[in-house]
Amino acid sequence: MRHARGTLVHLAALLLVLTVPGEGIVAQPLSGFAARKAEQLLRDKHSCLGCHRLKGEGGQLAPTLDAVHERRDAAYIAAIVSDPQRLKPGVSMPRVRMPASERALIVRYLGGDPARMDVPRTAPSPAVPTATPPDGKVLYAQWCAGCHGTTGMGDGPNAKMLPVPPARHHDAEAMGRRSDDALFDTIEAGGAIxxxxxxxxxxxxTLTTPQIRALVAYIRTLCRCQGPAWSRDGAPS
Structure with a gap:
């Protein structure tokens, strides 16, 4: 009986080692339920498929997520999901905010090692070298033009891959209905908010507050318009 109990303890320990990612250890595949949950997070909650493709769905601005583990090792996958700018400064990939548990699941689904992810920082690292003031046109070309087009016509190369047409920042009537605060919040926190x-x-x-304000100011040059009168500084309350 004692020998059998010891054997069970060793088997339990072995299973624990095999299912916890670590240095030199290959994690067991995700369960079907966990894999489907990761796919749902990528497809229906987070913005990843705005640029990447997965199982025939998504954008074309970035590499496909299908079989990414065959092209990149576990450390790279974990690092690029955790903090793209730290791994590759200047890469046109924002850091997606998400709960740590969801980030770990997505990393594991893609073939990465969650144990290699850094603790999330409270302050973003600027993706573009800080200028005084930041150049909104340069920022727009890097972060916005792929979907919204270089002149804000909503005709970027990725526009046709999106579920809904991207905003036309050139459209004075449409942009004139949006306050600067609304534009700022959309850029800062994403479309869902x-x-x-x-x-x-x-x-x-990824971007600093001055950089996002520079983007808002540049959008105003594209539409040649201002926000609603009530939203402007000095407007009567």
Whole structure:
């Protein structure tokens, strides 16, 4: 009986080692339920498929997520999901804000090692070298033009891959109905927070407040318009 109990303890320990990612250890595949949950998070909650493709769905601005583990090792996958700018400064990939448990599941689904993810930082690292003031046109070309087009016509190369047409920042009538605060919040926190599509990414984890304000100011040059009168500084209350 004692020998059998000891054997069971050793088997339990072995199973624990095999299912916890670590240095030199390959994690067991996710269960079907966990894999489906990861796919649902990527497809229906987070903005990842705005740029990436998965199982035939998504954008074309970034590499496909299908079999990414065959192209990148576990450490790279964990690092690029955890903090793209730290791994590859200047890469056009924002850091998606999400609960740690969801980030770990997605990393594991893609073939990465959650144990290699850094603790999330409270302050973003600027994706573009800080200028005084930041250049909204340069920022727009890097972060917005892929979907919204270089002149804000909503005709970027990725526009046709999106579930809904991207906003036309050139449209004075449409942009004239949006306050600067609304534009800022959409860029900072993403489309979902403004009751728009979740595949519009949140850039607040990557761009600084001055950079986002520079983007808002540049959008105003594209539409040649201002926000509603009530939203402007000095407007009567």
């Amino acid at each position: 403004m009751n728009r599509h979740h595949r519009m990414p949140a850039f607040g984890g």
